[in-house]
Amino acid sequence: MSAREGTVAALGSTTLLQGFRLAGAALYPAAGAADVRAVWAALPESVCVVLLTPDAAADLAVELADPLAPLTVVLPV
Secondary structure, three states, rough: OOOOOOEEEEEEEEHHHHHHHHHHEEEOOOHHHHHHHHHHOOOOEEEEEEEHHHHHHHOOOHHHHOOOOOOEEEEEO
């Protein structure tokens, strides 16, 4: 059995992410498609899971199709 180590990031609207800080996620607030893509591109290599707000997920549709991208979860509204 192999173990993966890394961090959890939460990316998107600040107001939707605040509670995830309590669970240990690193918050990456971003507003607008250009900002979301810039933050995504700058995520540290240590990030293995990214929690995305629905708007951020829509902005990253192309990037999320990359098989080398971190595991992502879209938050419910």
